[in-house]
Amino acid sequence: MSTQLPALQVVLPLLMAPIALIIRNPRFVWMLTLIVTWTTLAISLSLLMQVLDSGTITYRIGGWAAPWGIEYVLDKVGAFVLVIVSAIGSLVMTYARRSVEQEIPAERIYLFYTMFLLCLTGLLGITITGDVFNLFVFLEISSLSSYVMISLGRDRRALTAAYRYLIMGTIGATFYIIGVGLMYMMTGTLNMADLATLMPAIADTRVIQAALAFLTVGICLKLALFPLHLWLPNAYTYAPSMVTAFLAATATKVAVYILIRIIFTVFGGVNVFEILGLQNILMTLAIFAMFAASTIAIYQDNAKRMFAYSSIAQVGYIILGLSFASETGMAAGIIHLFNHAIMKCTIFLGLGCVALRMGGVSIRDMYGLGTRMPWTMAAIVVGGLSLIGIPMTVGFVSKWYLVRAALEADMWPVAVLIVLSSLLAIIYVWRIVEAAYLKPAPENAEPVSEVPLSMLLPLWVMALASIYFGLDATNTLTIALDAADILLNGGLQ
Amino acid sequence: MSPETTIQAALLTPVIGAVLISLCGRWTNLRETVTLVTAVILFSLVISLYPLVLEGGRPSLVVGEMLPNLSIAFTVEPLGMLFACIASFLWIVNSLYSIGYMRGNNEKNQTRFYVCFAIALASSVAIAFAGNMMTLFIFYEALTISTYPLVTHAGTEKAKRGGRVYLGILLSTSIGLLFLAIVWTWMIAGTLDFTPGGILEGKASNTIIGILLALYMFGIGKAALMPFHRWLPAAMVAPTPVSALLHAVAVVKAGVFTVVKVIIYIFGVDFLSVTIDPDWLLYISGFTILAASIIALRSDNLKRRLAYSTISQLSYVIMAAAILAPLSVLGAALHIAVHAFGKITLFFAAGSIYTASHKTEVSQLDGIGRRMPWTMGAFAIGALSMIGVPPTAGFISKWYILHGAFDSGQMLAVGIIIVSSLLNASYFLPIVHAAFFKKEIESPNHDDHGEAPFTVVIALTVTATITILLFFFPGIFIDLARQLI
16 A cells, blocks of 8 residues: 555545536535545655655556656655645645635635645646656646636636736746757656756757756746746735635745756756856846845735735745755755745735635735734734744744855855845834734724634644744754755755 | 753743733733742742852753754853843842833733733843853844834834834844854854853954954844944833833843853953954944943933933943953943843833823923932932942942953043043933922922832832942852853
């Protein structure tokens, strides 16, 4: 049984999606989805245990040996990301019922959950596969289903937001597949490990360099690296609350994971950073993202949009970490992938609670909420402090390692830029704090009660996680450091 | 109880207290009892470690690894003992005072007030006992965050602006400079443990040591070295008990405590004096002493005047440490204690005046001494201690600082101390004079008032008495501080 887990991980949500279509009853569909998400979490945890115990797992689909058949490969990085995705998925799903009932028309709820299952399938598949074309298939599954989920938002602008994401996302996917095609043309293989062995010999050809360029740009569109981020703010703002929480914590993270796989596994034997000057490009863009997106975030009145821009800035931190190409830097990037998923999920779940009670998430809606919804606002503040990087939150751990990586690389100006940009986070987080705690509630405000426990509980699990992993970061860091070590030494071996 | 358990208990007591306070929010008398009991327990726990530390024991407690090879750890050494004693003792007195003040002024959100206070105290004790720089930094930031709701307690536009300056300066200096310095130190030294003699010897070039020192000194914004001093006057919008305990004792002392700690245990006094000999720190702190005194002289608002006086007195500690002579380091440690008692007395008096008469400006205080003899008597004692006149405690620490400055031939420092003592006298003594010897101005809404509430008067009498007692029995602190050199 346990040998089949890698396949089950992906097949389970995939097969349950059509069943959800058949059931149709919103209550039952939700329960089915809930069970599926928690099962995937259990599977991914046991996979992580296996990987930590006995190293990389490989699984041949249909028994066909690689490189002819499709191979699933799970190393520490992949197992780590699997746990992030499935854990976020199951918590968000626990939270979802009330929020979805309010924000999505009843007759479409079953469609929504079906799409969620497909999206989960795609994200898990991307993480586990060892085949670049199979990865494209999963990428499309997750992207198409997330376009649909976003378009189900209550605001009609959700439609244009989803449309814009569709266009940009498709361009990204197309670029990716062009890159894959060029690689296939040169090597005749689609298997990552196989590509990795063939790549060094042909790395200096124009075709492979073009392939790398297409791949990088395509993936960077998906992970919303500045200035390819234009689809993200609207998509996050107008999507249903739980979709924002789920996508913000998983979709961009998985895209970062693809980038890691391509650069450090497929091109693992080649020094891509030197061939294309990729290091300088990524580092510069990351720093621009940190400052530009944070600055724009300060001027937003819609809290969801504010934190959407903050996400773009945080993606900058992750990419910055990777671009050092040192062990500390990689570890900082990977740990921030995890940490940012936790803190952003906390914040967006909290905003979902605000939306449930107030009907909107503009700064004005939060006036006086500190006393009226104390638990929700406190969780948002915890997430916010984490974004700033206050000690005892996960954000502190990320920043500590990022700054260390910059200093180790003798790039102290970059270290200064990192701390300066985190000061910008204070400003936008504090706009929320001041609105909630120092502004009186409007005169004619109707009484507001806290959200139901089914929402409060997942919210606080995330908030406490962002404190716990900030206080005891040894486990997560050990995994991240190990993963960085594996990646820098070629990966997948 | 073993010393480890005592440390643990001392750190947890105020936290548990905070939880209980929030649970008892509805029953105000019970809530205040909880605060007082917590404060008393905390103080007795802290003081029970005193004999051990005096004998040279350094009890320590490792909570666990936070980052690989970097633990949250606590070690009690003399300087931390001194700071913890002062903070926890004055919390008892201040709680008595708070009860009178908060009820007398009908402040709202009192439960939140007491909860945040307890958390701030927990953070202060954790700073005092921190065994490495990362642990100290964690609670340094916790102290900033937990005092923010206290500063903005009034919830007014003015409080909001004050809170912005407060948080803005404290967080940006600590994240922008101090954090960078700590990570850098960790990278070059491989450890962040507080070690007598420092951890940086032979690890980096003099240039880097110089940059690191600057990052630390300006990064510790709580020490209010100019130009990062503006948060302290801004914090004065808080209710007076907050200004008294936190912005005359816990928060600002946490700042200078960290400065002294970094100089002694990260750099090492001898190491600094043979490598870079930081004269610039002497100049900047000297400038801060004089400039802040001059601003104090020109402020009519009593709390603002006290705030600038605090800024000036904090730089005494920094300057004393920067002289790098053994006796001046001793003086720096003593000044942390001595100034605490004097300044809290002055703030208590200011709050007492406000509670009884709602007067906030120096120019309104003519003749008030006859209405409030206890308050103004205590104020006079506090003022004398600030100037450094015997028989008040302020004399003792100034004596040692001057002695150290003479020994190492720092005539500039001697000059600064003398000039600033004159300035201190010229902005404090007129208040005392006016209060006792000038005629009361007839105000249109002339209202009769006597002394402030009973608990308020008790509190300020206690601190004023101790200010005098410390002159006669300074041994309790000198014996501790002597172990530093």
